Amino acid sequence: MGRFVARRLASMVFVLFAVSVITFFIFNVIPNSDPAVRMAGKQPTEQQIEAIREEWGFNDNIFVQYATTMEKLFTGDMVSYFTQLSVTEEIWKGIPRTLSLAIGAAIIWMIFGVALGLYTAMRAGKVSDRLLTVLALVGISMPVFWIGALMNHYLGFELSNTLGFELFPNGGYVPLTDNPAEWAHHLILPWIALSILFIGVYSRVLRGNILETMNEDFVRTARAKGLSERRVLLKHVLRNSMIPIVTLWGLDFAVVIGGGAILTETVFNLQGVGQYAADAIGQLDQPPILAVTMFGAFFVVFFNTIVDIVYAYLDPRIRLEAGDSAS
Amino acid sequence: MLALRRLRRDRAAIVSGGLFLLILLALLAAPLYASEVAHTTPDENHLTDTIQQDGETVNVVGLDGVPIGPTWTGEFFLGADGNGRDNMVRLLYGGRNSLMIGISAALLTTLFGMLLGILSGYLRGWSDTIISRFLDILWAFPVILLGIALGTSLALGGLQLGPINIAGDSLAIPTFVISIVYVPYLARPIRGQVLAMREKEFVEAARAQGMGSWRIMHSEILPNVASTLLVFFPLLVANAILLEAALSFLGAGVQPPDPSWGTMIDEGVQRIVTAPYLAIVPGAMLVLTVMALNVFGDAVRDAIDPRAKIKVDA
Numbered sequence: 042m043g044r045f046v047a048r049r050l051a052s053m054v055f056v057l058f059a060v061s062v063i064t065f066f067i068f069n070v071i072p073n074s075d076p077a078v079r080m081a082g083k084q085p086t087e088q089q090i091e092a093i094r095e096e097w098g099f100n101d102n103i104f105v106q107y108a109t110t111m112e113k114l115f116t117g118d119m120v121s122y123f124t125q126l127s128v129t130e131e132i133w134k135g136i137p138r139t140l141s142l143a144i145g146a147a148i149i150w151m152i153f154g155v156a157l158g159l160y161t162a163m164r165a166g167k168v169s170d171r172l173l174t175v176l177a178l179v180g181i182s183m184p185v186f187w188i189g190a191l192m193n194h195y196l197g198f199e200l201s202n203t204l205g206f207e208l209f210p211n212g213g214y215v216p217l218t219d220n221p222a223e224w225a226h227h228l229i230l231p232w233i234a235l236s237i238l239f240i241g242v243y244s245r246v247l248r249g250n251i252l253e254t255m256n257e258d259f260v261r262t263a264r265a266k267g268l269s270e271r272r273v274l275l276k277h278v279l280r281n282s283m284i285p286i287v288t289l290w291g292l293d294f295a296v297v298i299g300g301g302a303i304l305t306e307t308v309f310n311l312q313g314v315g316q317y318a319a320d321a322i323g324q325l326d327q328p329p330i331l332a333v334t335m336f337g338a339f340f341v342v343f344f345n346t347i348v349d350i351v352y353a354y355l356d357p358r359i360r361l362e363a364g365d366s367a368s
Numbered sequence: 369m370l371a372l373r374r375l376r377r378d379r380a381a382i383v384s385g386g387l388f389l390l391i392l393l394a395l396l397a398a399p400l401y402a403s404e405v406a407h408t409t410p411d412e413n414h415l416t417d418t419i420q421q422d423g424e425t426v427n428v429v430g431l432d433g434v435p436i437g438p439t440w441t442g443e444f445f446l447g448a449d450g451n452g453r454d455n456m457v458r459l460l461y462g463g464r465n466s467l468m469i470g471i472s473a474a475l476l477t478t479l480f481g482m483l484l485g486i487l488s489g490y491l492r493g494w495s496d497t498i499i500s501r502f503l504d505i506l507w508a509f510p511v512i513l514l515g516i517a518l519g520t521s522l523a524l525g526g527l528q529l530g531p532i533n534i535a536g537d538s539l540a541i542p543t544f545v546i547s548i549v550y551v552p553y554l555a556r557p558i559r560g561q562v563l564a565m566r567e568k569e570f571v572e573a574a575r576a577q578g579m580g581s582w583r584i585m586h587s588e589i590l591p592n593v594a595s596t597l598l599v600f601f602p603l604l605v606a607n608a609i610l611l612e613a614a615l616s617f618l619g620a621g622v623q624p625p626d627p628s629w630g631t632m633i634d635e636g637v638q639r640i641v642t643a644p645y646l647a648i649v650p651g652a653m654l655v656l657t658v659m660a661l662n663v664f665g666d667a668v669r670d671a672i673d674p675r676a677k678i679k680v681d682a
Binding site for chain 2: 056059060063064067068071073075078079178179180181182183184186187188191194199230238296299300301303306307308311318319323325327330331333334336337340345357
């Protein structure tokens with residue numbers, strides 16, 4: 042186990058390094074324009090551009106440029122040239138908001154995804170299965186920013202006007218520490234909007250897995266032993282069908298925190314990390330986008346490593362497959 | 369051909385495929401609709417124009433800035449947008465851009481994914497290590513962030529790749545960006561398939577006959593991964609269309625004044641209080657198109673590999 046962890050961590054360090062190089066290339070090397078001009082935002086003066094060129098080492102060779110970029114990113118002295126605020130500080134401010142959105146949504150989509158998948162698998166071929174399968178498909182095909190904007194308008198705005206009180210608020214965020222009830226109240230619509238796609242995906246994957254597992258020999262054996270249908274389904278079928286779902290859940294959760302929630306945050310004005318990057322796009326304000334991209338990818342890599350290690354701990358076959366027979 | 373026959377018998381495939389063709393036809397007819405029915409172009413402003421409605425003269429864009437809603441007649445069938453542009457005409461032209469980007473990006477992804485997947489799976493060794501690592505790294509970026517990063521850095525100044533020079537506001541930029549982002553999602557499964565395939569007898573036989581690596585990859589491996597590529601293609605188009613919309617919504621995709629369903633939703637959301645149809649209509653078209661592609665993609669998979677079809681009668 043120790044060797045597996047060591048190897049996995051070493052590979053993580055390599056991937057993190059490579060991710061930083063690629064991000065650096067995307068922003069500073071690939072584009073066919075002066076990086077200092079792009080850094081400076083929409084209407085920079087000549088002095089500003091010259092100052093940025095100096096500051097980021099754009100006059101030096103590429104290795105110095107890379108080192109300067111990394112140094113600025115990790116020491117927190119990267120500033121947005123549009124707002125003049127520190128990028129790392131702004132990202133820190135957004136993290137609780139993004140986490141609030143991601144954690145709540147992940148719980149909702151797991152519960153409803155599994156419930157829907159289980160239900161449609163048990164009703165496979167029946168009318169209710171067909172209807173719900175179509176519904177899941179609609180969910181998968183719907184852009185989150187579209188359904189989110191409609192929910193925010195009709196449920197958060199129009200409905201509040203009609204009722205005379207806010208059944209759902211029209212966007213915005215209240216910190217958990219200020220008022221837990223209002224925190225949840227403001228997050229209900231974003232949680233649902235973000236969950237819709239994943240509920241659709243998970244229920245479809247789970248339905249397929251369950252129907253496949255039903256045909257396995259060990260399920261027939263369990264039935265032959267005289268176990269109740271309920272017990273067969275929950276203890277044998279569902280347990281085995283859940284493995285890929287749990288893997289998906291870990292990956293998707295990381296992606297949502299690492300920037301995947303950018304659209305939901307923007308539509309509901311949650312002011313999270315993703316929205317910070319989204320707002321920067323309109324101003325062509327590059328430092329925030331660079332920082333969020335890099336930190337987002339870092340988080341995904343880091344989280345995946347943890348998931349892998351936990352998996353190897355739970356399932357020895359994985360670490361044996363990786364050639365770690367010594368532990 | 370057995371697969372084609374199975375596909376023809378699948379009702380869901382017929383309906384979804386037919387729906388997609390219908391949408392495609394409508395989009396192709398956009399110039400005809402614009403000139404013959406709506407008498408305008410997608411970019412023409414009618415800010416100060418008036419039209420006759422129920423015998424009354426109505427401003428296309430009211431004095432309070434609120435555009436006219438759906439008239440359900442030739443001109444402004446689905447109303448006007450904030451600049452007094454015909455919403456229906458923009459919907460059709462926007463769809464052309466969305467689908468063009470979606471299909472071209474999916475073609476490029478298929479090309480890149482196929483090349484990288486086959487090369488790394490067949491050659492193994494160093495090439496495999498390098499390609500696989502590269503795919504792992506690309507895969508670590510959340511799709512939307514990688515799209516935004518590439519989209520914004522290329523929007524200014526465009527892209528210069530050897531002899532190819534693309535302007536920053538060209539539709540080729542989002543196409544290129546989207547095609548790159550999805551490469552790992554195709555290349556990885558292809559690589560896995562090729563790895564298993566290269567140990568099969570028919571490849572060994574080809575090698576024993578003295579066929580070179582290139583010929584084996586081209587005439588033995590490629591035809592055998594073709595069905596996988598076919599299965600992935602409609603799903604890739606669907607995802608590419610969704611990503612285009614998301615990037616354009618955020619301002620990192622199609623650049624105004626070019627319409628696309630994504631930019632139209634963006635403009636619509638900004639006016640959602642006074643003119644909600646501006647957001648609803650392009651989104652609904654998008655959902656319909658993506659859904660048709662998803663259903664059709666599933667049907668293609670079931671037709672090509674019926675074993676993948678879930679058996680209901682357990």
